[in-house]
Amino acid sequence: MSPAAWLRCLEGIVRREALRFLHQRGRFFSALVRPLVWLAIFAAGFRFVLGVSIGPPYETYVLYEVYIVPGLAGMVLLFQGMQSSLSMVYDREMGSMRVLLTSPLPRWWLLFSRLLAAVLVGTAQVYVFLLIARFWEVEPPAIGYLAVLPALLLAGMMLGALGLLLSSWIRQLENFAGVMNFVIFPMFFASSALYPLWRVREASLPLYWVCQANPFTHAVELIRFALYGQFEPVSFCAVAFALLVFGAFAVLGYDPQRGMLARRAGG
Amino acid sequence: MTAAPSRPVPAMPPAAAAMPALEVERLSFAYGKRPALRDVALRVMPGEFAVLLGPNGAGKSTLFALITRLFDAPAGAAIQIFGAALRREPGRALARLGVVFQQPTLDPDLSVRECLLYHGALHGLPRAEVEAQAARELARIGLADRARERVRNLSGGQRRRAEIARALLTRPALLLLDEPTVGLDAASRGFLLDHVRGLCREEGLAVLWATHLIDEVGEEARVVVLQNGAVRAEGTVPELLAQAGDTATVAEAFARLTAAEQGRAP
Numbered sequence: 001m002s003p004a005a006w007l008r009c010l011e012g013i014v015r016r017e018a019l020r021f022l023h024q025r026g027r028f029f030s031a032l033v034r035p036l037v038w039l040a041i042f043a044a045g046f047r048f049v050l051g052v053s054i055g056p057p058y059e060t061y062v063l064y065e066v067y068i069v070p071g072l073a074g075m076v077l078l079f080q081g082m083q084s085s086l087s088m089v090y091d092r093e094m095g096s097m098r099v100l101l102t103s104p105l106p107r108w109w110l111l112f113s114r115l116l117a118a119v120l121v122g123t124a125q126v127y128v129f130l131l132i133a134r135f136w137e138v139e140p141p142a143i144g145y146l147a148v149l150p151a152l153l154l155a156g157m158m159l160g161a162l163g164l165l166l167s168s169w170i171r172q173l174e175n176f177a178g179v180m181n182f183v184i185f186p187m188f189f190a191s192s193a194l195y196p197l198w199r200v201r202e203a204s205l206p207l208y209w210v211c212q213a214n215p216f217t218h219a220v221e222l223i224r225f226a227l228y229g230q231f232e233p234v235s236f237c238a239v240a241f242a243l244l245v246f247g248a249f250a251v252l253g254y255d256p257q258r259g260m261l262a263r264r265a266g267g
Numbered sequence: 268m269t270a271a272p273s274r275p276v277p278a279m280p281p282a283a284a285a286m287p288a289l290e291v292e293r294l295s296f297a298y299g300k301r302p303a304l305r306d307v308a309l310r311v312m313p314g315e316f317a318v319l320l321g322p323n324g325a326g327k328s329t330l331f332a333l334i335t336r337l338f339d340a341p342a343g344a345a346i347q348i349f350g351a352a353l354r355r356e357p358g359r360a361l362a363r364l365g366v367v368f369q370q371p372t373l374d375p376d377l378s379v380r381e382c383l384l385y386h387g388a389l390h391g392l393p394r395a396e397v398e399a400q401a402a403r404e405l406a407r408i409g410l411a412d413r414a415r416e417r418v419r420n421l422s423g424g425q426r427r428r429a430e431i432a433r434a435l436l437t438r439p440a441l442l443l444l445d446e447p448t449v450g451l452d453a454a455s456r457g458f459l460l461d462h463v464r465g466l467c468r469e470e471g472l473a474v475l476w477a478t479h480l481i482d483e484v485g486e487e488a489r490v491v492v493l494q495n496g497a498v499r500a501e502g503t504v505p506e507l508l509a510q511a512g513d514t515a516t517v518a519e520a521f522a523r524l525t526a527a528e529q530g531r532a533p
Contacts, residue, residue, distance in 0.1 A: 001358060005391025012388020016377070023376035023417075095372035102335050103389040104362040110389075256339040 001105055009105050010113040017084070017117035031125050032132075034079065035072035039136055043068050055196060057228040065136045070224035071193025073126045073148075074216060077156040078187065080122030082179050085115070085163025108251045111164060119156035126152055144227040151226035155219035158239050161246035162215075168253025191217040192224075215242035286350050288313050288441040288473030289334070294344040296329055296496075303329040305497040311475050311489075313440065316467045318484045319477040320521065321493035327477040328369060330493070331445045334475075335366050348441055362390065365439030367430045369446045369477075375419040379410060379429045382418060383436055390437045397436065404432035408462060424455030431459065435466075441473045442466070448483065460485070481518045490517070492524055500524045 021028060047064035058066070100110055130138075130145065140148075166183065190207065191214050192200075201208040211217050218238035225232040289311040296304040304326045311317045321327050333340050336353055340346060351359040373382050380401060387397030405411050408428045418426060427447060434442060444463070448456040460483060466472040476483070484490055490507050492500040500510050504517060511520035 001391055004393075008388050008393065009391045012385050015388070016374070016381070016385045019381060020374060020376055095368055095370045096374065098335065098337055098368055099366075099372045099386070100389065101337060102361055102364065102366055103391075104358040104360075105389075105391060106358070256336055 006105060006109060009103065009109070010116070013100075013110075013113040014117040014120055017114075017121050021121045031076065031080065032128060035076055035129050036132060038068065038072050038075070039065060039133060039138075043136075055198070057225045057230045063137065065133075066138050067196070068194055069130070069133050069138045070227055071188075071191070071220050073129065073152065073223050073227075074155060074191075074193055074220040075188055076126050076129060077119070077122045077152065077219070078159050078184055078216065080118060080125065081156060081159035081161075082163045082166075082184060084118035084121070085160055086167045086179060107254060107256070111251060111254055115157060115160045115164065118160050119153055122156045122160075123149070123152045140227045141229055143229045147229050148223060148226040151222045154236075154239055154243065155222055158215060158219060158243040158246065161243055161250050164250035165246045165253060168250055187214060187216040190214050191220055193217075193220045215239060218242075285313055287311060287347070288315070288349060289475060290345070290347045291330075291334070292345040294330070294333065294340055294346065296333060296340060296344075298329075303496050304333075305495075307493070307496070307498055309491050309498060309501065311441065311473045313473050314467055314471040315489055316464055316474045316476065316485065316487065317489045317491060319475055319491050319493055320479070320481065320484060321477075322479050322525075325479075325493045326496040327479075327493060328445060329496075331366075331368070331443060331477065334443060335364070336361065362437070363440045365434035365437060365442045367427075367434050367442070367444040367447050369449065371426060371430075373418040373426060373429060373433075376417065378415050378417055379405065379421070380414040382429065383433050386433045387436055392437065400436055400438070401432070404435050405429075408432045409458075424451050424458075427451060427455065427459060431462070439472075441475070443475050443477075445477045446479070447476070448478065448480065456483075481521055484517045492521060494525050 043065045100114065101107065103110055127145075130140075130148075162183075166179070188194075190210050192211060193216070197208060197211055197217070200211055215238060218235040221232050222235040222239055225235070287310045289309075291310070292308050294304055294307040295302070307326075307330065309317075309319075319327055319330070332338060333344075334346055334348075334353070336357055339354055346353040346360075348360040349363050351363075353360045373379075374385075377385070383401040383405070384394070384397055387394070387401065392400075402411070402414070405414050408431060410425060410428055410432060413421060413425060413429075418429065421429065431444075431447070434444075442463070447459060451459070463472075463474055463476065464485060464487075467474055476488075484504065486504055489503050490501065491498055492507075500507055500520075502510065507517065507520050507524075508514050511523045514520040514523060
């Protein structure tokens with residue numbers, strides 16, 4: 001297979017994912033409403049309770065709305081990553097997974113393409129959210145909108161790879177409610193998405209370390225700094241490392257010789 | 268029409284014979300401790316319409332999952348598609364294979380044309396070529412006027428036809444169909460059978476058609492009877508009738524062959 005064939009395959013998978021997202025109005029709408037509910041209701045209520053946070057990358061006092069926007073951007077990616085990766089192995093989608101795997105191209109490339117397609121769709125959602133967030137006076141510098149792109153892509157790949165990994169190894173996560181309870185909520189709440197980590201440390205030292213070990217924290221911090229035109233090396237390394245680990249185990253999980261799909265098909 | 272290979276199946280064909288489109292040998296498979304296939308061997312030659320006949324639960328879908336490499340067969344087994352071993356050269360093997368799965372696999376929110384273009388891209392084919400081929404296959408199967416319709420709005424029979432057009436899009440030399448007529452009315456079933464048999468005759472396509480419906484076995488078909496994960500009988504229709512002890516119909520032969528084996532089975 002020529003390199004052109006590989007790219008055509010990638011392009012086709014991305015195109016399908018985008019078409020599906022655009023055609024499914026309900027999915028489009030809920031993906032957009034979810035972070036806006038947090039921004040419009042949760043943040044408004046908590047701006048007085050949680051008070052201010054001054055610290056890099058912010059140079060001055062910031063409103064709570066401003067603080068949580070990067071976390072909500074991360075949440076969009078987290079939901080998108082889980083939904084798209086796990087949906088591949090749900091019954092109603094198992095068929096399209098089988099069609100995908102009959103492609104003559106290498107399986108790791110098919111999984112990577114599928115992952116990237118989902119991340120691109122998630123990234124588009126984040127940009128729409130960021131534009132709407134301007135109505136709440138969340139107005140990062142213009143350069144931030146550009147600098148955040150690689151951060152969103154990397155964070156999205158990491159979260160999508162985690163979804164793929166879970167889909168291949170854990171049978172119990174076959175319904176989305178389970179994923180919400182055991183993956184999405186813990187990752188989201190035990191992170192720097194809603195409150196700065198120095199506040200968490202004041203409350204509980206063990207929780208602080210849990211947050212520090214949570215790759216989602218680093219995804220959020222990478223996005224937060226990038227949105228203000230800055231690069232956060234520690235978060236970058238943590239996210240990249242998590243992506244490598246999750247990605248490697250996901251590819252192993254889909255290896256035809258390891259039989260994950262056989263167990264699933266056999267019921 | 269290529270002659271059926273001599274039985275028992277695992278025997279090698281004479282060197283002069285054409286390369287088999289599909290050759291399965293020594294294939295056993297178990298889900299955990301539950302055996303699904305036991306020492307299965309079968310061969311489909313180019314231009315041949317082979318029917319994999321077996322009741323539900325006989326192992327047909329497992330066999331299809333292994334031939335499409337959803338998962339790999341155990342090390343001792345061999346699955347070859349036009350001489351390319353699925354395990355060692357999956358890309359070469361899969362490139363010649365078209366599949367119609369038992370469950371629906373079209374995206375309901377996409378148009379028929381979009382589904383086909385996606386499939387062509389999965390195989391790495393140039394878009395212009397895929398567009399032309401998609402138009403040709405859809406016209407041939409009588410769906411040209413529905414190309415821009417969402418899959419959601421198609422009838423069951425139309426969806427199946429769209430899936431067959433999609434499977435043929437990449438010009439495969441071997442076509443697998445897993446219970447393709449389930450849930451279809453008699454007219455749609457007849458249409459699909461005629462269409463696929465025509466492809467064997469006219470284009471030399473090799474077909475493995477899995478079904479539990481005996482009346483889908485045509486006179487010219489070669490039949491592989493699968494039951495409880497093992498091949499019970501195999502051959503052309505007259506051979507099958509003789510094997511069962513001079514029965515008059517395939518249905519009778521099938522009943523007798525599987526009943527006899529059931530008595531012997533552990």
